[in-house]
Amino acid sequence: MMKDAIRRWTQPDRVLPILTIAVLIALWEWTVREFAISPNMLPPPSQVAAALWELSVSGVLFHYIIASLFRVTWGYFLAVATAIPIGLFLGLWPLGRAIFNPIIQFLRPISPLAWIPLAILWLGIGDRPAIFLIFLAVFFPMLVSVMGSVAGIKVTYLRIAQNFGLKGYRLYTKVILPAALPEIVTGLRITLGTAWLVIVAAEMIAVKSGLGYLIIDARNSLRMDQVMGGMVVIGIIGLGLDYMIRGLENLPSVRWKQMRK
Template sequence: MAIVKKLSPITLGFLLLLLIWQAAIMIGGHQSALFPPPLKVGEALLAIISDGSLFAHIQISLFRFFTGYLIAVVAAILLGLILGRLPAVWKVLDPVVQVLRPVSPIAWSPFIVLWFGIGNMPAIVIIFIAAFFPVLLSTVSAVKKVDKTYLRIASNFEMSTFETMRKIILPASFPMIANGLHMALGSAWIFLVAGEMVGAQSGLGFLIVDARNSLSLDLVMACIVVIGVLGLLLDKGIHYFESWVNRIWGGAK
């Protein structure tokens, strides 16, 4: 029990996952070729780490992810801040957004590949689509819910529209916008892998397809583990970013 108490919750969670994984193989009687055990997956992971191929694919995937995600976040926040202050315009655009939002970015992949070819751009565009709508909707909703008292104060001090946006509306809206950033990050990371399976010759998604085609399921599982761990690190990173912004704007608890 003393050892368990010294372990962090994250470590305990991973140990529990490994135990469930190994137990499922033992109870189900699955062949290691069809359902690779943790040890075999670890060996495959060490192999692609030692030859340097894993880090090359991670670097490419992260480049595509951050390019598409950051462009989507900036565009969605700027547009959301404007549309949130123009309710009449938003009433016209909202039905269009609600029609486009549920469409999976992968559904656009035939057109994206035709328009942008293969390489980095298809994955970046798919990530952009996946991240744009959650941030846009959360920003518009947040702006519409800003306390009107703040806006009256800004008017009394004769703040310009830009100053009101920067000093009043954006800080007051940020907690709700942060929720959209979290949702967009998870969605964009999922569709990054899907996008690399469609129109890319490198990256983690391509590595999974290549390993599947060669029937190296231990390598497929190793890539899945890497994708999950990177997703966890990205989620922690956005939590730290949110805390940093809250400290700057005096919103830290």
């Protein structure tokens, strides 16, 4: 078992990214020191690491990470839980798509950040406006993705289902949802990245905690090492979230389209 683990972690697709990151960090450190760049302009990685350690020891970093993940989790899952059922329903209802699609396409391009003034006016300051902005960022792209995937299901599948007497709930669970699942998972991955992007921007304005607030607060205090540290943490968590959601793509029920090619 140990040999298998070592073999997996010594594969080129795992080693090369780590080496690339290490080289970039070393180059970053060397550039700052060689050209005597002011830490107020670009702090070196060693100073950023020290700032992150300082934030970790004080407990601030952990508190802000939890705050950001809390808002993303609520906004994301509320949007997904709403968008997927509506998208499955409208995907098989051409008249419904004709009625609601213009409204959806009108609201979808509006940046969630443009809703910040209204979100604060309606919901005040705190978690609720941030969750609302995450909901908007995820709901419309997810809805369009699900509608498109369902509308694109081959008519052959539906006719075969009708021949077997599948209707209503059984039709959705046995045919429509499995057929649309690969595209739905892709939409989940894309919208999760969007949610993480938006929450950081929203926290810079609408709340008093979170990684976005950490960056703004550090900037106001001229602590550029903490600003860069916050950016590093945001990138690491975003990478972890993407890696987590990519695990769904390996499920047999999701990979069936790829296995058919």
